[in-house]
Every structure is written in C-alpha cells, then in structure tokens.
Amino acid sequence: MTKRILKFNIYRYDPDVDRKPYLQDIEVEVDATDRKLLDALVKLKAKDDSIAFRRSCREGVCGSDGMNINGTNGLACLADLSTFPDGKTIVLRPLPGLPVIRDLIVDMTQFFKQYHSIKPYLINNDPLPERERLQSPEEREELNGLYECILCACCSTACPTFWWNPDKFVGPAGLLAAYRFIADTRDQATNERLDNLEDPYRLFRCHTIMNCVEVCPKGLNPTKAIGKIKDMMVRRII
Amino acid sequence: MITVRKFDAVIVGAGGAGLRAAIQLSEAGLKTAVLSKVFPTRSHTVAAQGGVAASLGNSEEDHWHWHMYDTVKGSDWLGDQDAIEFMCRKANEVVIELEHYGMPFDRLDNGRIYQRPFGGHMSNFGEKPVRRSCAAADRTGHAMLHAMYQRNIKANTQFFVEWLALDLIRDAEGDVLGVTAMEMETGDLYAFHAKATIFATGGAGRIYYSSTNAFINTGDGAGMAARAGIPLEDMEFWQFHPTGVAGAGVLITEGVRGEGGILRNSQGERFMERYAPNAKDLASRDVVSRAMVTEINEGRGCGPNKDFVLLDITHLPPETIMKRLPGIHEIALQFAGVDALREPIPVVPTCHYQMGGIPTNFKGQVVVPGKRSQNEIVPGFYAAGECACASVHGANRLGTNSLLDLLVFGKSAGESAVDEMKQSPKPHKELPTDAFDRTLERLNRLNTQKDGASVHETQLAMQRSMQKHAGVFRFADLLKQGVQKILEVQKDVERTEIKDKSQVFNTARVEALELDNLIEVAVATMVSAEARKESRGAHVRDDAPDTPERPDGRDDVNWLKHSLWFKDENRLEYKSVNLRPLTVDTIALKKRAY
Numbered sequence: 001m002t003k004r005i006l007k008f009n010i011y012r013y014d015p016d017v018d019r020k021p022y023l024q025d026i027e028v029e030v031d032a033t034d035r036k037l038l039d040a041l042v043k044l045k046a047k048d049d050s051i052a053f054r055r056s057c058r059e060g061v062c063g064s065d066g067m068n069i070n071g072t073n074g075l076a077c078l079a080d081l082s083t084f085p086d087g088k089t090i091v092l093r094p095l096p097g098l099p100v101i102r103d104l105i106v107d108m109t110q111f112f113k114q115y116h117s118i119k120p121y122l123i124n125n126d127p128l129p130e131r132e133r134l135q136s137p138e139e140r141e142e143l144n145g146l147y148e149c150i151l152c153a154c155c156s157t158a159c160p161t162f163w164w165n166p167d168k169f170v171g172p173a174g175l176l177a178a179y180r181f182i183a184d185t186r187d188q189a190t191n192e193r194l195d196n197l198e199d200p201y202r203l204f205r206c207h208t209i210m211n212c213v214e215v216c217p218k219g220l221n222p223t224k225a226i227g228k229i230k231d232m233m234v235r236r237i238i
Numbered sequence: 239m240i241t242v243r244k245f246d247a248v249i250v251g252a253g254g255a256g257l258r259a260a261i262q263l264s265e266a267g268l269k270t271a272v273l274s275k276v277f278p279t280r281s282h283t284v285a286a287q288g289g290v291a292a293s294l295g296n297s298e299e300d301h302w303h304w305h306m307y308d309t310v311k312g313s314d315w316l317g318d319q320d321a322i323e324f325m326c327r328k329a330n331e332v333v334i335e336l337e338h339y340g341m342p343f344d345r346l347d348n349g350r351i352y353q354r355p356f357g358g359h360m361s362n363f364g365e366k367p368v369r370r371s372c373a374a375a376d377r378t379g380h381a382m383l384h385a386m387y388q389r390n391i392k393a394n395t396q397f398f399v400e401w402l403a404l405d406l407i408r409d410a411e412g413d414v415l416g417v418t419a420m421e422m423e424t425g426d427l428y429a430f431h432a433k434a435t436i437f438a439t440g441g442a443g444r445i446y447y448s449s450t451n452a453f454i455n456t457g458d459g460a461g462m463a464a465r466a467g468i469p470l471e472d473m474e475f476w477q478f479h480p481t482g483v484a485g486a487g488v489l490i491t492e493g494v495r496g497e498g499g500i501l502r503n504s505q506g507e508r509f510m511e512r513y514a515p516n517a518k519d520l521a522s523r524d525v526v527s528r529a530m531v532t533e534i535n536e537g538r539g540c541g542p543n544k545d546f547v548l549l550d551i552t553h554l555p556p557e558t559i560m561k562r563l564p565g566i567h568e569i570a571l572q573f574a575g576v577d578a579l580r581e582p583i584p585v586v587p588t589c590h591y592q593m594g595g596i597p598t599n600f601k602g603q604v605v606v607p608g609k610r611s612q613n614e615i616v617p618g619f620y621a622a623g624e625c626a627c628a629s630v631h632g633a634n635r636l637g638t639n640s641l642l643d644l645l646v647f648g649k650s651a652g653e654s655a656v657d658e659m660k661q662s663p664k665p666h667k668e669l670p671t672d673a674f675d676r677t678l679e680r681l682n683r684l685n686t687q688k689d690g691a692s693v694h695e696t697q698l699a700m701q702r703s704m705q706k707h708a709g710v711f712r713f714a715d716l717l718k719q720g721v722q723k724i725l726e727v728q729k730d731v732e733r734t735e736i737k738d739k740s741q742v743f744n745t746a747r748v749e750a751l752e753l754d755n756l757i758e759v760a761v762a763t764m765v766s767a768e769a770r771k772e773s774r775g776a777h778v779r780d781d782a783p784d785t786p787e788r789p790d791g792r793d794d795v796n797w798l799k800h801s802l803w804f805k806d807e808n809r810l811e812y813k814s815v816n817l818r819p820l821t822v823d824t825i826a827l828k829k830r831a832y
Contacts, residue, residue, distance in 0.1 A: 014740050014742055015742055016741050016742045017740060033485065035485075035486065035573070045694070045745075046692070046694035046695075049693070049694075049736055049737050049738050049749075050738035050740070050746065052743050052744070052745045054276075055453055056280050056452040056453050056454045057284065057285050057452040057453075058452065058453065059285065059569065059572075059573070060568075060572065061284050061380055061565075062279070062280040062282075062284050062452065063279065063280060064276065064277075078572060080572075101423055101742065102740075102743040103743075105743050108277070116391055120388050120391060121339075121340060121388035121389060121391055121392040122338075122339060122385075122388070124338075128338055131334060132334055132338075132350060132351050134345075134348075134350065135345050135349055136345060136347070137344075137345045137346070137347060140342065140343075140344060140345045147342045147374075147381060147384070148377060148380070150279070150284075151277070151279055181340075184340065184342070187340075
C-alpha cells in the first residue's frame with residue numbers, strides 16, 4: 001500500500017539537558033497500516049527514542065495522549081492521519097496552560113487537584129441497602145454525557161479562564177464531574193456541592209467561551225453542565 | 239542511591255484489582271502505598287466494555303451454582319473449583335458494593351441493574367443463554383474504574399502516580415518485603431518496604447503483535463515475580479478475543495453479540511450455527527475464535543484478502559445500538575471506518591487476555607510448590623486480577639468474568655493482607671543487604687550498554703514470533719521452532735540499548751524495562767505451550783486431534799494439571815487441579831459442547 005512521508009514540528013524540552021525549549025523538525029515514513037497520529041508518533045519514537053509523550057489504550061478511553069495538534073487540543077490516538085493534508089507540517093505542542101515536564105508531557109497536578117476539589121464520589125449517608133439502590137432508566141439517563149469523561153484535560157487546557165486561574169477556577173472537567181454527582185438521584189449532597197462552588201471563581205468564572213465543547217474527544221458538553229449548575233445556584237437564591 | 243520508604247502495604251498497579259484491594263486496606267486504616275505507572279483511570283480496566291458477571295437474577299432466574307458450572311466448563315476443567323465457587327458466590331456482593339460506590343450501571347424499568355447475555359453464560363447448567371452480565375452501556379470498565387478511583391479518593395488512599403515498580407524484594411527465607419521502584423518524573427530510585435506486597439499489575443497482551451491490549455500491558459508483575467524465583471502458572475493459555483477490529487486490533491465487545499449481533503462469513507452465512515448449534519454466536523470465546531479462523535482458512539473470509547469475517551448488527555433497532563452500544567458505534571467509525579448502523583464491522587480474533595499468571599489461592603495469597611505441599615504460601619506476597627492465576631479461568635475465560643475476578647480477588651487479597659497484619663502484628667522484617675542488587679544491575683547494564691539491540695526492533699521480533707508460533711491454532715513443529723526463536727530474542731533483550739540517557743521522564747528507559755518483563759512472559763508462554771501435548775480450551779494443537787478417548791484432543795489422564803514455569807533454566811513443574819469445591823459437589827469432567 002501507499003507510503004507517505006509526514007513532516008512534524010514538535011515542541012521539545014528536556015530540563016535535564018536543554019537550557020530552554022525548542023522546536024524540532026522531523027519526518028517519518030508511515031504506511032497504510034498507520035491510521036492515527038499515535039501510530040506515527042510510535043514510529044517517530046523508534047527513530048528518535050528521546051521524544052517523550054504519554055500513551056496507553058490507543059482507542060480513546062484512557063485519556064493519556066492529550067496534546068495540542070495543529071493548534072487544537074485532542075487525543076493523538078483518535079486523530080486520523082488522513083485528515084492531515086499531504087506535505088503540510090503537523091505541529092505538536094504540549095497541552096497549553098500547564099507546566100511542561102518534558103516534551104509533550106505536562107504536569108497535570110493542578111488539573112487533578114481541581115477534579116478532587118469537587119468531591120468526585122457518591123455521597124449518601126443512608127444505611128446501605130442489601131441490594132442495589134434503585135434508579136429508573138430515566139434517572140440513569142441523566143448521567144449520560146457526564147460519566148463518560150476520561151480526564152484527558154483537553155477541555156480544561158483549552159479554556160482561557162483555566163489558563164488564567166488554574167488554582168481558583170475548577171475548570172470544565174471538574175465542573176462536569178460536579179454535575180455528574182449533582183444529577184445522580186443516589187447522591188444526597190447537592191446543597192453541599194453547590195456551597196462548594198459558591199464563589200466568584202470556582203464556577204462563575206466560566207464565560208461560556210465553549211472551547212471545552214469544541215475539543216472534547218468524547219463529544220461531551222461541559223458548558224451545558226456548567227449552565228445547569230449555575231441555574232441551580234440562581235434558583236437556590238430565589 | 240535508593241531511598242527506603244516504609245508502609246504497611248504496597249500495592250503495585252491501580253487498575254480494577256489494585257483499586258479494589260486499596261479500598262480494603264485504606265478503609266481498614268493501614269498505611270498503604272499504591273504505585274502505578276499511569277494515572278489510575280488510565281489503567282487498562284478502563285477499556286473493558288461488556289459487563290461484569292453476577293447471578294443477580296434481575297431479568298430472569300439465575301443462580302451462582304449455574305455460573306460456577308459455566309465457569310468450570312468454560313475453563314475446560316482446568317480451573318480450580320474452590321476458587322471458582324468462591325468467585326461466583328461472591329459476585330453479587332462485590333457488584334452491589336460497586337453500585338453503592340456510585341457506579342452508573344444501566345437500569346431496568348424496575349430500577350434494578352441491567353443485565354445482558356454473554357458468551358458461555360447459561361441457565362440451569364448449560365441449557366440456554368442467561369442474562370448475567372451487569373453493564374453500564376458498553377463502557378462498564380470505564381464506569382467501574384472511575385467509581386473505584388473515586389471511592390479511593392474518599393478513603394484518602396495514597397497514590398504514587400507514574401512510578402514504575404522494578405523488582406520484587408525477597409529475603410533469604412523467601413519472604414517478600416516490598417518492591418524497588420522508579421519515580422518517572424525524576425528518575426529517582428526508591429524501595430517500598432512493606433509487610434504486605436500486593437501485585438495487581440494486569441496482563442501482558444503486548445507479547446503478541448496483534449492485541450486488544452493497551453501499550454502498558456507489559457506483564458510487569460509477572461516479570462518481577464519470575465526474576466525473583468516465583469513460578470508462572472498456565473502461561474500457555476491466552477485468550478484470543480473473537481472480535482478485534484481487523485487491522486487495528488481494537489476490541490469490539492462480546493456484548494454486541496449479547497445484544498443480538500451475528501457473525502457472518504463471505505457468503506453471508508451465520509456460520510456459528512454449524513460450530514455451536516445451541517449457543518451459536520454466544521459460545522465460549524475460544525470456540526468462536528477457532529470457528530472464525532477455520533472459516534478464513536477455508537476461504538470464506540471477507541475483504542480483498544479474505545482475511546476477516548463480519549460482525550453484523552444492522553438488523554438491530556438503531557435505538558438499541560445507540561443506547562446499549564454507543565462506544566462500539568464510535569469505535570467502528572474511528573477504527574474500521576464503518577457506520578455500524580448500516581454496515582457490518584470487519585473483525586478478526588485478537589490476543590486479549592492472559593489466563594495464567596502468578597499462582598495464588600482464592601484468598602489472593604501467592605503460593606508456590608514446597609517441601610510440605612504444592613501450594614505453600616509466600617509470606618507477605620499477594621496477587622490479584624489478570625496478573626494472577628487463582629485459577630478461575632483455567633484454559634479459557636468467560637467474558638465478564640475478568641471484571642468479576644479483579645473485584646473478588648482484589649478484595650480478598652486486601653482482606654487477607656489486613657487479617658494477617660491485624661491478627662499477628664509484627665514489625666517490618668529487615669531488608670537483606672542485597673535487596674537492591676538486581677535493580678541496580680539492570681539499570682546499570684541498560685545505561686552503559688554499547689552496540690546493543692534496539693528496544694523497538696526487539697519487541698517487534700518478540701511479538702511476531704509469538705503471533706506466528708503460538709496463535710489461535712498451534713502446531714508441534716512451529717512451537718518447537720518458536721521456543722528457539724524466543725530464546726534468541728531473549729538474548730537481544732539482555733543487550734537492549736537506549737540513546738536517551740535523561741533522568742527526566744525517560745520513556746525510552748521505561749519501555750526497555752518493560753521489555754524485560756514482556757520477554758519473561760513470552761518465554762514462559764512458548765515453553766509451557768510447547769510442552770503441553772494436548773488440546774484444552776484456548777490451547778489447541780494439531781498433534782492432539784479429536785478422538786473418542788480424547789474428545790477435542792483433551793487428555794485428562796496425562797494433562798489435567800497446571801503448568802508451573804520457572805525462569806531458572808526454563809524448568810517446568812506441574813501441580814494438580816483442585817477439583818473439590820468449597821461446599822458443593824465436584825463438577826464432573828465431561829466433553830465440552832455449546
């Protein structure tokens with residue numbers, strides 16, 4: 001089958017050897033069995049083993065290989081090589097807004113700190129029933145579009161508000177998770193969860209820019225979830 | 239320089255088994271470290287799709303004893319019946335616990351957990367398919383892994399994220415005292431000194447060229463155990479999942495067939511009717527995979543090269559597909575370029591699951607043959623999930639039993655460790671003076687290697703050898719050559735070289751160290767497979783044909799026994815299968831038919 005040369009321009013930085021970050025131009029030959037950007041990156045790494053990036057499932061469910069691809073955040077394992085025009089350089093950068101550890105690997109501490117801050121676990125203090133807690137199919141459907149988040153951070157690192165206030169604004173991923181528990185009929189901590197977000201920054205800094213919706217590789221809509229939380233906040237006051 | 243840190247318990251791996259064990263230890267108030275080379279929700283449990291088995295009976299009558307029968311039969315009688323009874327009886331409890339943790343299971347109209355049929359799961363001792371698989375759409379593993387990670391946040395579990403465990407620490411008496419590990423971000427070395435060490439490191443499906451497994455499935459626990467003198471059990475048994483996307487290898491859940499999907503050959507024929515008249519497309523995975531390969535070998539494959547078959551769901555209502563199988567619809571679009579609502583999906587059997595592993599009993603304690611018994615406990619060492627062999631899957635695992643395995647045995651390993659520490663509290667045993675030698679030697683060798691072998695090329699050579707010599711069907715002569723080939727590859731693994739010498743997040747070094755683990759599993763597989771001169775479950779040889787005395791080539795007189803492979807000189811020992819359940823009668827040997 002047809003072989004093809006792909007040109008890359010990749011952000012490189014290894015604090016162990018580099019005084020400052022630089023951009024590297026590098027090419028790699030791929031064939032018809034290489035469908036996705038991740039396949040090409042694996043071939044690149046075989047050529048130059050110092051290129052560092054995270055990857056695991058290669059099918060878009062583990063959330064490891066989020067990166068900035070030609071200016072847009074996405075997962076390398078879902079970016080189809082056929083969508084890159086022939087001869088045009090593919091520009092790869094680490095996810096923006098987070099400190100770079102090395103090359104395409106960012107330090108996600110701040111991202112997970114915000115996720116943890118919304119208490120991402122079911123809170124229900126009733127005595128445990130012997131069997132499952134009941135939930136109707138309609139109630140369960142409320143969780144669709146919320147529970148599927150893979151914590152890849154594509155959304156939060158595409159959000160200008162998160163860039164400016166990563167320590168104060170929860171960010172789209174964390175807020176989506178917050179609403180996932182608020183929307184769960186089994187959870188009893190709605191008020192506590194709303195209190196936790198009642199602050200000028202944590203929730204209300206979202207200016208509905210909607211970058212999060214555009215980049216989410218799972219097609220989720222954090223902005224909608226944020227809107228629902230805001231509604232609940234308002235209704236709680238009046 | 240190695241810094242020593244002391245914990246009550248160290249868990250290696252934060253997939254389903256590791257997280258379930260961690261809940262047990264953290265909630266018991268023990269000082270626990272969970273090491274994972276990836277952020278917990280990136281572990282491969284996340285990719286499980288179709289469900290977790292439990293005889294809840296939410297849609298129709300079901301019983302753990304039926305589930306036990308199916309599992310023994312599925313294992314082709316190689317599974318230990320005490321462990322199988324234990325797992326099937328515990329299933330309802332651990333699934334209900336998950337629901338209480340907040341797992342978003344799909345629901346029935348009456349509000350109970352939704353259950354779907356799955357391969358090999360039958361009612362009334364093998365009569366007809368039963369709805370036993372508890373599912374969250376086709377994202378059950380994702381929903382489960384996140385729910386358990388979330389429960390661990392609540393329990394304040396201490397995680398060491400992106401730390402690679404390197405070697406097991408054992409003293410002269412054979413007791414396990416912890417692991418050495420590397421913090422990937424800094425390259426710094428540590429030892430985790432612990433009273434209990436629990437391995438939950440997952441499988442090693444990346445020994446094969448075509449695999450549904452993630453890049454991280456490199457058999458780290460098996461490799462560490464093997465280097466420390468622990469044998470690996472039943473490594474010849476690898477599950478080839480019938481439906482990996484042709485070319486890409488990405489998994490398409492058996493739940494697709496559970497929801498009514500049908501496999502078809504190039505003539506459009508529903509060929510499974512010929513191979514499994516009763517269960518048809520929902521026969522056991524080994525049976526379906528062999529049927530598919532037979533169809534392809536006999537010229538009834540599809541596509542220009544006639545090298546795949548088709549998984550057809552176009553007759554299902556689009557609502558069902560979008561509600562129950564939304565992830566599959568997405569995967570088919572992404573990796574096969576087909577809209578599954580309108581076109582069938584090209585699929586091919588793909589390496590999926592390691593039935594064998596580190597030998598344990600049903601309490602999750604690691605056991606090895608000794609002077610007193612064939613199952614002597616290794617003090618301080620536990621294992622659960624795919625890296626372990628309890629043995630509940632025997633020669634072939636049933637779908638949905640892997641998620642059940644990691645819940646039940648993750649929990650029981652955690653409980654055993656807690657009980658041991660609470661009932662007989664002891665101080666930490668002293669670390670031996672040579673505790674770090676193996677790790678330091680490996681790293682030193684890798685860092686100073688000149689004119690060595692490429693990690694990438696060596697890994698490919700291993701994967702191609704495994705694919706060719708130990709596939710769905712196995713041939714005596716190919717297995718013999720395979721042993722020679724894999725031993726040659728092993729020599730290259732001992733001289734791999736990396737160009738990147740950085741201390742900071744050195745993924746080249748990580749991959750080289752992972753290959754050290756993969757090769758142990760590959761050698762164990764090839765050597766054990768070559769030696770087992772019968773057909774059983776997923777291990778089917780050309781020189782063990784179907785005869786009246788040995789139906790389907792299974793030789794219970796000589797081979798109803800577990801293989802134990804020792805790294806030391808590739809020695810094989812065998813131990814008997816436990817045919818005695820805990821409370822019920824033995825499920826008697828019989829020919830397996832679906």
